[in-house]
Amino acid sequence: MQEGMQENCVLRGENIYKTYDRDSSITEALKNVSFYLQKGEILGIAGESGSGKSTLLRTVCGLEKADTGKIFAGGEELPAGDARYAGRYMQMIFQDAYASFDPGRTMRKSLTEFMAPEKSSPGGGSNERILSLLYETGLTADLLDRHPAALSGGQCQRMSIARALLTGADILLCDEITSALDVSTQARVAELLLRLKRQKGISILLVSHDLALISQLCDRVMIMKDGAVLEEGNTREVLERPRSQYTNELLAAARELELPEVK
Amino acid sequence: MKPSVKDRIKRQKLKIVISSAAALLLVLAALAAPLLVPNDPYRTGSDLIRKAPGGAFPFGTDNLGRCVFSRVLVGARTTIGVTFLLVALSFLIGTAAGMLCGYYGSVLDELLMRIADIMLAFPQMVVAIAVAGILGGGIAGAMAALGITMWTGFARLARSHTKSIKALPYVQAAVLGGKSGAYILAHHILPNILAPMVTYALTQIGTTMIGISGLSFLGLGVVPPQAEWGSMISEQRAYIQIAPWAVLFPALAAVLTILVFNYLGDAVMDYRALSKNR
Numbered sequence: 168m169q170e171g172m173q174e175n176c177v178l179r180g181e182n183i184y185k186t187y188d189r190d191s192s193i194t195e196a197l198k199n200v201s202f203y204l205q206k207g208e209i210l211g212i213a214g215e216s217g218s219g220k221s222t223l224l225r226t227v228c229g230l231e232k233a234d235t236g237k238i239f240a241g242g243e244e245l246p247a248g249d250a251r252y253a254g255r256y257m258q259m260i261f262q263d264a265y266a267s268f269d270p271g272r273t274m275r276k277s278l279t280e281f282m283a284p285e286k287s288s289p290g291g292g293s294n295e296r297i298l299s300l301l302y303e304t305g306l307t308a309d310l311l312d313r314h315p316a317a318l319s320g321g322q323c324q325r326m327s328i329a330r331a332l333l334t335g336a337d338i339l340l341c342d343e344i345t346s347a348l349d350v351s352t353q354a355r356v357a358e359l360l361l362r363l364k365r366q367k368g369i370s371i372l373l374v375s376h377d378l379a380l381i382s383q384l385c386d387r388v389m390i391m392k393d394g395a396v397l398e399e400g401n402t403r404e405v406l407e408r409p410r411s412q413y414t415n416e417l418l419a420a421a422r423e424l425e426l427p428e429v430k
Numbered sequence: 431m432k433p434s435v436k437d438r439i440k441r442q443k444l445k446i447v448i449s450s451a452a453a454l455l456l457v458l459a460a461l462a463a464p465l466l467v468p469n470d471p472y473r474t475g476s477d478l479i480r481k482a483p484g485g486a487f488p489f490g491t492d493n494l495g496r497c498v499f500s501r502v503l504v505g506a507r508t509t510i511g512v513t514f515l516l517v518a519l520s521f522l523i524g525t526a527a528g529m530l531c532g533y534y535g536s537v538l539d540e541l542l543m544r545i546a547d548i549m550l551a552f553p554q555m556v557v558a559i560a561v562a563g564i565l566g567g568g569i570a571g572a573m574a575a576l577g578i579t580m581w582t583g584f585a586r587l588a589r590s591h592t593k594s595i596k597a598l599p600y601v602q603a604a605v606l607g608g609k610s611g612a613y614i615l616a617h618h619i620l621p622n623i624l625a626p627m628v629t630y631a632l633t634q635i636g637t638t639m640i641g642i643s644g645l646s647f648l649g650l651g652v653v654p655p656q657a658e659w660g661s662m663i664s665e666q667r668a669y670i671q672i673a674p675w676a677v678l679f680p681a682l683a684a685v686l687t688i689l690v691f692n693y694l695g696d697a698v699m700d701y702r703a704l705s706k707n708r
Binding site for chain 2: 277281
């Protein structure tokens with residue numbers, strides 16, 4: 168890491184190894200992965216399915232326990248595999264927005280539950296905070312009395328972003344959050360992420376297989392394959408002058424799908 | 431033409447309404463039995479032995495001159511009451527154990543599920559007879575005998591539902607939101623597994639009733655002279671040729687009640703399956 172980045176760094180992973188023991192065969196999901204995320208930065212993680220990018224997110228926030236390696240956030244080392252603890256610093260946004268909410272609850276109930284106690288002031292303060300976050304995420308208050316099934320995919324995904332911000336966490340881990348949405352909704356959720364980054368200084372780890380989205384949103388990008396980081400750097404540099412053959416192949420595949428050109 | 435899903439759901443709803451009305455009626459009759467009985471169900475009389483149905487004794491009298499109708503009514507209280515209590519206890523214990531196993535996993539899960547496997551390896555009635563034999567009969571013994579295998583069904587179902595809900599993003603989001611395991615079990619998992627658990631409980635009522643009456647029939651459950659359908663059948667079966675009513679009416683009551691509760695359980699299960707696939 169370069170000098171000067173240290174104090175700006177909000178999240179850091181060092182030499183993370185993670186293996187799965189399934190059916191007596193061992194899969195190496197993450198091989199010596201290190202990364203850092205600076206304040207107000209969006210770091211993209213790209214790669215094909217099974218490259219370990221989602222596992223990396225889940226390990227970082229403690230939903231999975233790393234075999235070895237360290238994760239630092241807010242200047243302290245996080246206990247491995249403790250999502251409750253990691254949740255103080257970061258929240259995860261899942262691919263399936265509908266499944267991110269308890270189907271039997273209204274949005275109001277789901278959101279209130281996530282209110283960080285110290286952030287809710289007595290006497291309706293919590294409600295104000297929810298309303299202001301809804302406004303920031305482009306939602307309206309009438310949606311609060313609906314159940315998740317009565318929202319659109321885009322609304323539901325915005326709700327989960329609003330809920331994540333309610334906890335007071337300023338790092339978001341986004342796992343393919345736009346892939347289940349239609350194209351115009353995708354664009355609006357992408358805009359929302361950019362706005363959160365610019366206006367609130369939210370830092371984001373963005374996992375996606377969509378290189379166009381990554382080129383549009385991310386300051387830096389990390390290309391992963393088979394659980395290892397192949398290359399990492401400024402998004403424009405990596406996508407315009409890829410050093411690894413694999414990145415070239417990914418870009419070629421993306422071009423074949425006629426995705427928009429790199430910014 | 432195949433009926434549409436909407437029509438089928440409507441039909442299932444009707445089935446649920448009818449069978450739950452019948453079930454309610456049976457439960458009310460059982461509860462109100464002491465008020466409804468025309469005669470003292472325990473009063474014997476040498477002049478009333480094996481009287482055919484009619485007059486003051488709608489179902490006739492048994493070998494000791496007791497009113498069969500009154501005994502069937504009071505027996506409903508025993509059979510239905512004991513069944514409900516047993517299903518409720520198994521539900522509570524099994525669901526709690528299954529949820530803990532499914533959520534926390536590890537050693538506790540291994541231990542409890544292996545015990546459940548062992549219980550399931552033997553036919554329920556065989557285990558029940560063995561246990562009731564060891565405990566020496568009585569209603570508490572019969573309940574323990576059936577309960578020892580019954581909770582495992584609830585535990586397995588609760589465990590598998592809990593495991594699949596635990597893997598859902600909303601539970602993981604709750605963990606990241608700082609919620610404790612106990613909170614998540616109570617607020618997110620229990621409300622979402624309650625419907626399948628209650629449905630399963632409904633389907634267990636009929637089986638449990640057969641179990642209770644079966645053990646009583648074998649003399650391992652309710653002890654005579656207390657009225658219970660199984661023990662009534664057992665007591666009077668020697669006279670089936672001369673006084674068939676003393677056996678037939680309690681048997682009919684048992685069959686009818688088991689049918690009603692099985693029908694209710696099936697209707698609710700089908701309704702849930704249909705509305706889930708809608």
